[in-house]
Amino acid sequence: MTTDTVGGVWTYTVELCRALIKHDIEVHLAAMGSWPSEAQEKEAFHLPNVVLYKSDYKLEWMQDPWEDVQKAHKWITSIYQTVHPDLVHFNNYAHIDNFWSCPIVTVFHSCVQTWWQAVKGTGAPASWNRYTGIVKNSLNTSDVVVSPTESLLKKAVDTHNISCRTEVIHNGREINFSKEIEKENFILCMGRIWDEAKNLKSLSGIAKNLPWPVYIAGNNTDPNTGVKVEIENVHFLGSLSPNEAKDLMARAAIFASPTKYEPFGLAILEAAKAGCALALSNIDTLVELWDATATFFDPENPRETENKILALIEDKNYREQLSAKSKERSKRYSLQKMGEEYAALYKRLIVSRKTDLNQLSSSL
Incomplete structure (x- = not known):
């Protein structure tokens, strides 16, 4: 799983990893954007199902990121080849390899094009064309694209012509306010x-x-x-x-x-x-x-x-x-529900991929 240390995706990722503990899912977590802070490292360290991989590679939406994007691609590929995961879960874009044999889930948290449309009322300028092409390719090379809301998913499909399977899984948060405090x-x-x-x-x-x-x-x-x-x-x-x-x-x-x-x-x-x-x-x-x-x-x-x-x-x-x-x-929008829905999605994809491989092997 990839994560972004400079935005809300980090919180989402940590919460999801925590929710996946009860489903016995081990996560090899590749962090990009900036070096994780001391607090972020502690969060990851206290998750017994997480192995954290640290980097400061720029993400594809950052200024002049392309050299870092290429380096990050090689880095993620090396992790993949070492771990041999059952599934890859991307929380960013630009790093999918077609030769990977396992299913790929990409979560559409946001993108520059949908941001620009909402904030500026128009599409992003031509200087973002390379970025937009990479996002579109990443989404359409995935087995499933997940979004936290129907509304955002519709914008993603319309903007990037997503043709693969899509699914909505709401984000969840575990935070207790057990002590009643007067407002x-x-x-x-x-x-x-x-x-x-x-x-x-x-x-x-x-x-x-x-x-x-x-x-x-x-x-x-x-x-x-x-x-x-x-x-x-x-x-x-x-x-x-x-x-x-x-x-x-x-x-x-x-x-x-x-x-x-x-x-x-x-x-x-x-x-x-x-x-x-x-x-x-x-x-x-x-x-x-x-x-x-x-x-x-x-x-x-x-x-x-x-x-x-x-x-x-x-x-x-x-x-x-x-x-x-x-x-x-x-x-x-509970953490338990989010964990259950992602775990079920992962299982369906892994079983389906194994079935496809067995059928291919039989035909040969």
């Missing part, structure tokens, strides 16, 4: 302020009009320019540890996400499990997951966003109703 009057958001997809800058026009403070778990300094963003009534908390983020979610009355692009949203799932009332962008993936359990707003319409959040602030009963509904809905 406090503040709004929590998560993300980097300069991330166009997260659209947190849209808060600049409305935060000052809200009677409750807004807290953003994320850095407010643009790494490209070094410029700090300051917004009235918004408090930037910087990067938080998992325990610090969990504590904030347990205390926050409202969790807001004005995002323009969200393939799944593990932070939203965590907030729902924490009993936050959800105020979310009215985009396909989030409506699919949280319909009738959250209040939705047009992320391009600041007045509507403000009014929907104000309605939550001003009506405690409404907040508590949504909180209860989203908490109940969150049970659908």
Whole structure:
């Protein structure tokens, strides 16, 4: 299995590996993007079914990645030839080899083209053509393409003309908020302020009009320019540890996400499990997951966003109703269910491949 150390794919991967323990599945985990942090190495070390392989090879969406992509391909191939796995599970693109004899699962977490369509309203520029060709080839060379939502899968199929088998398996998260903490009057958001997809800058026009403070778990300094963003009534908390983020979610009355692009949203799932009332962008993936359990707003319409959040602030009963509904809905997206569905998929593919090989051998 491959993983990405610089984004949410790492959290997904660690949770999936943990869920696969009870299914007696051993995972040889190839990490790319950057060297794993000390905390990430500890996470992997404490999983008894995981062997971690470390690298800092650039991923295909990074700037000028192609030399690293070639090196990573050779590295992954050498791991494959050493381990002889029953199945390969890719969480990125660009490294499939046609001579591999085992089944291949590729998970479509996101891609630059679908990001560009959602955030910019158009396809990515021609400079991304090489990347797009590699993504398309990787998806169509797989035995199965998995996506965490139907909506994202449809976009992937339309964008990359996927012709192989596809399947939806929701992401899952194991996070317990067993201790009841009284909710406090503040709004929590998560993300980097300069991330166009997260659209947190849209808060600049409305935060000052809200009677409750807004807290953003994320850095407010643009790494490209070094410029700090300051917004009235918004408090930037910087990067938080998992325990610090969990504590904030347990205390926050409202969790807001004005995002323009969200393939799944593990932070939203965590907030729902924490009993936050959800105020979310009215985009396909989030409506699919949280319909009738959250209040939705047009992320391009600041007045509507403000009014929907104000309605939550001003009506405690409404907040508590949504909180209860989203908490109940969150049970659908459990770690156990995710593990069971991936393990079942792996088994079906492995059995099918063995059957095909036996039939081929018999015919010869």
